[in-house]
Amino acid sequence: MATDLTTPVPAHPDVAPIQRRTLRLLLTTQIVGGIGVTIGIAVGALLAAEIAGTALAGLALSAAVVGGALLAVPVTRITNGHGRRPGLAFAYGVGTVGGTLIVLAAATRSIPLLFVGMLLFGGGSTANLQARYAAVDLAAPDRRARQLSLIVWATTIGAVAAPNFAALADRATRGWGLPALAGPFAFSAAAFVLAAGVLLLWLRPDPLLTARRLAAARSGDPGPAEAPPLPPGTDPAAPGPVSATGPASAPSPASATGPVSAPSPVVAAAEPVAAPAPPARRGAxxxxxxxxxxxxxxxxxxxxxxxxxxxxxxxxxxxxxxxxxxxxxxxxxxxxxxxxxxxxxxxxxxxxxxxxxxxxxxxxxxxxxxxxxxxxxxxxxxxxxxxxxxxxxxxxxxxxxxxxxxxxxxxxxxxxxxxxxxxxxxxxxxxxxxxxxxxxxxxxxxxxxxxxxxxxxxxxxxxxxxxxxxxxxxxxxxxxxxxxx
Structure with a gap:
């Protein structure tokens, strides 16, 4: 069995509770965000046919798919620079704007506004997809696939519940003066806001920045400004300096270029490392x-x-x-x-x-x-x-x-x-x-x-x-x- 030597692997004793907390939060937001996304899929074609005609209904849904794909670019840029938390929250925020524009399009029967709204509505899908990667930032090598799959699985709950919420949201918002089929998108926007809020408030410490901090501590790199290296034996959430030649008894986090685990940085220096990859700067x-x-x-x-x-x-x-x-x-x-x-x-x-x-x-x-x-x-x-x-x-x-x-x-x-x-x-x-x-x-x-x-x-x-x-x-x-x- 080949061993992965290129991924930071948490050896720090306090990483496990951070990972459990991260998984719980991601499971929660996947369910909430999944309901918002699936509601849009359930009624999107019907609303598009009502406003733009049957011939354009399929194109409206395609706009949501393309929008979700293209949004991966700015979300990745934000994640690289600032971590998973703001990246996922930004994607949900874009989905919120899209859902709001779709409601306005239904009220004004504006076809251009509908397509712009559907394009941005894809942000919810982007967030749901990107969340699976946040589950493996701090995962142990022998549990990566299982923990990623849990986040994928959580979408099932939202997908099953969403059709019932769609009908309920449509009936509930009729009293607000919203046109038929617009209410579910208002509900989607609210779900995206809730998911973004949960991530912004409670996804701390950020799993990606924590993984980078662990890798920086191992290599002696000062690491990103947002996440200084970890001191041995302390909580990863508390930044502090780490010596690259610390005591052999201290637990040693894994590096992006080191082996899976090692008793100390001194021992790690003598062990084989991965073949060098093409040069790339952090946040590339x-x-x-x-x-x-x-x-x-x-x-x-x-x-x-x-x-x-x-x-x-x-x-x-x-x-x-x-x-x-x-x-x-x-x-x-x-x-x-x-x-x-x-x-x-x-x-x-x-x-x-x-x-x-x-x-x-x-x-x-x-x-x-x-x-x-x-x-x-x-x-x-x-x-x-x-x-x-x-x-x-x-x-x-x-x-x-x-x-x-x-x-x-x-x-x-x-x-x-x-x-x-x-x-x-x-x-x-x-x-x-x-x-x-x-x-x-x-x-x-x-x-x-x-x-x-x-x-x-x-x-x-x-x-x-x-x-x-x-x-x-x-x-x-x-x-x-x-x-x-």
Whole structure:
């Protein structure tokens, strides 16, 4: 088993309670933010059709997807400079502005305002996605995937509860004078404000800055101004100077360039370190992150797994309701679509902790390969389902499981395959690529569905997985330190 030598690993005894507190806060905000995001998805197309017409309804939702992807750039910049807490809060804040503009668009029936609002509303999705990376900043190496998967899993609660909140919010806001379908977006904006407030007030100490402080203490670097190094044996929340040649008995935090753990900095200096990555300054942007990712096979596989898994999932899932409409009357199709998509979402998020456990136990690459196989099986099942709703449902559940495997294992692999200075940028780059891949899949899938039908769409989605399969099967370099085999 190759050992990751490039990621700061908490050896300090007081890091564990900080990590537990961080996970609790992230779970809470994922549930609240997930409700806000899913409410928008549930009624967004209906509101867009009401204001702009059916032809533009799909484009309005695509605007939210593209907006969420593009927002990863400024969120990454903020995270690099100031930590996870302001980055996540900023993303939720942008989503709040978007939800407010959508309410105004509904009141004024303004199509341009609607599209701007949907573009900014994607900030909620950006925050929900970026939160999973905050879960691994201080995670132990053998628990990274599991703790990341818990944050992914928390979205299930919001996704299940959101449709009920949508109807409730719509009825409750009618008395405020808001037009139909505008109330859920007002509720979304309030949920985003609550999530941002919780993070700003209680996500302290910041997990990313704490991880950097631990790495700086090990290397003797004074570290970022916001987070001075830790003194041995003290709370990581309390900054203070640390000597690079401190006593051998003091617990030693891990470094971005050192081994996983060591009894003292003196011993650590004699141990092997990771192969040097391309030079990058702390807080480097996505261009520097891309140069690092290109030089690391495991990082490339991580980004590719997340992006391609998302592309296949979006392409096949978005056209499933249209496919079902071919076999059901208008009054019958909505309940069927609701049940089928609910089971699909359960496949996406419900077993995420199991996927995380497998990724920690068996390795990231085997789980990615399992996800690829599941995606291929899903495409085969959905493409041959025809009018058999049960078979289509099974295929969509498999599609969700394949997405979960590539998302959890790919995100974890990327996070531990790049050095500390560019880690947030590489994670932002991954979310940007994933979001654009999903937007492309959504746009192309409608055209393919209209021209060739659902079976051909499923076949093309399976073909799209082939490059990822080839990348995952490529043998890692001997002694590569940047992935857990």
């Amino acid at each position: 942007g996505m261009r520097a992150a891309w140069s690092v990712v290109r030089a690391r096979p495991a990082a490339r596989l991580g980004i590719a797994a997340v992006a391609m898994g998302h592309l296949v999932m979006v392409a096949v899932m978005t056209m499933a309701p249209v496919h079902l409409r071919e076999y059901y009357a208008v009054e019958e199709v909505l309940p069927v679509v609701g049940l089928v998509l609910s089971l699909h979402i359960a496949g996406m998020y419900g077993l995420a902790p199991v996927v995380g456990w497998l990724a920690d136990r068996s390795g990231r690459r085997p789980v990615i390969l399992g996800g690829i196989g599941t995606l291929l099986a899903a495409c085969a099942v959905t493409g041959t389902a025809g009018h058999h709703t049960l078979q289509l449902t099974v295929g969509l559940i498999l599609l969700g499981l394949g997405w979960s495997a590539t998302m959890v294992a790919g995100s974890t692999l990327l996070s531990e395959s790049v050095p500390d200075p560019v880690r947030p940028s590489a994670q932002g780059l991954s979310d940007l690529v994933m979001g654009l891949a999903g937007a492309l899949a959504g746009a192309v899938s409608g055209f393919v569905m209209q021209v060739a039908g659902y079976p051909v769409l499923s076949l093309l989605a399976a073909v799209a997985v082939a490059p990822l399969l080839a990348l995952a099967l490529r043998r890692a370099p001997v002694g590569a330190p940047d992935e857990k085999e």
